[in-house]
Amino acid sequence: MKLLLTSLLAAFLALPAVSSFAAGEAASAPASGAASAPAAAAPAAAAPAAIAPVSAAKPDLAKGEASFTAVCVACHGVGGNSGTPTFPTLAQQHPEYLVKQLQDFKSGKRQNAIMQGFASALSEGDMRNIAYWVATSKAKPGFAMDKNLVALGERIYRGGVADRRIPACAGCHSPNGAGIPVQYPRLSGQHAEYAAAQLTAFRDGVRNNNLVMSQVAAKLNDKEIRALADYVAGLH
Numbered sequence: 001m002k003l004l005l006t007s008l009l010a011a012f013l014a015l016p017a018v019s020s021f022a023a024g025e026a027a028s029a030p031a032s033g034a035a036s037a038p039a040a041a042a043p044a045a046a047a048p049a050a051i052a053p054v055s056a057a058k059p060d061l062a063k064g065e066a067s068f069t070a071v072c073v074a075c076h077g078v079g080g081n082s083g084t085p086t087f088p089t090l091a092q093q094h095p096e097y098l099v100k101q102l103q104d105f106k107s108g109k110r111q112n113a114i115m116q117g118f119a120s121a122l123s124e125g126d127m128r129n130i131a132y133w134v135a136t137s138k139a140k141p142g143f144a145m146d147k148n149l150v151a152l153g154e155r156i157y158r159g160g161v162a163d164r165r166i167p168a169c170a171g172c173h174s175p176n177g178a179g180i181p182v183q184y185p186r187l188s189g190q191h192a193e194y195a196a197a198q199l200t201a202f203r204d205g206v207r208n209n210n211l212v213m214s215q216v217a218a219k220l221n222d223k224e225i226r227a228l229a230d231y232v233a234g235l236h
């Protein structure tokens, strides 16, 4: 399993273009490049039967759409635009980030009873198919709700808080909230309730699958969390 993930990751890293695509058609170009590139195929040579089907295969977007529409749509909404504030929007999220979260739910590294069940039913291939498909779906813009809070959120998001060593969120999630492929998730338009719940979970050690975010969130108080979550909801 570890080897398989490593070779998958290696294939992604060797192909910077794969992480920046946004349109559906673009997805096939870098992935087919991977299949024909000898360097990316090298790990498969060691254990062809176990590794080749996943690492060489480009994501099957049609299958991803079908699986998403059969199961995930119930909570994550049409095209991954969730209509429920506690369920995250997945549309336009970096696919590598989504795959990592699904792996973390499945392994229990990120704990959530609902998602552990759904993620456990997915193979590595299913995860990739769904993640790469939903990433091609355009996210609907969101809105900030609280004019007073949003100014505080904007200040921390852009500049951090120097004397408390809180880094600017923009440094990793980008100034417009689009995130930075492959590991820094898009926050722009995410539901404030979901974002606030995640920041609180990181702070309180409930979400434990990323050290950097735990350290960042550890320094935030409740008001700052609400302000940041409100700000990112309307950010674009």
Ligand code: HEC
Pocket: 067, 068, 071, 072, 073, 074, 075, 076, 086, 087, 088, 089, 090, 098, 099, 101, 102, 111, 112, 114, 115, 118, 119, 122, 130, 185, 197
């Ligand atoms: C019954 C509702 C429900 C269904 C169905 C569901 N999810 Fe989720 N999903 C959630 C909830 C709730 C969360 C937030 C979990 C948390 O708080 O950590 C979540 C979180 C996620 C995340 C993490 C997003 C992020 O921004 O970190 C991913 C990825 C995800 N779901 C993918 C899927 C996929 C793929 C399916 C279908 C196979 C699916 N979900 C089906 C409720 C659901």
Ligand code: HEC
Pocket: 088, 100, 156, 157, 166, 167, 168, 169, 170, 171, 172, 173, 183, 184, 185, 187, 195, 196, 198, 199, 209, 210, 212, 213, 216, 228, 229
């Ligand atoms: C040093 C880089 C870094 C900085 C600075 C940073 N983040 Fe993050 N953030 C990450 C990474 C990496 C993840 C994904 C963690 C994972 O892989 O599970 C993340 C995840 C998140 C999530 C969860 C997204 C989701 O869909 O579940 C939220 C919300 C978030 N960050 C908000 C913030 C806010 C607000 C700030 C500023 C106070 C901030 N981050 C600063 C790197 C950073």
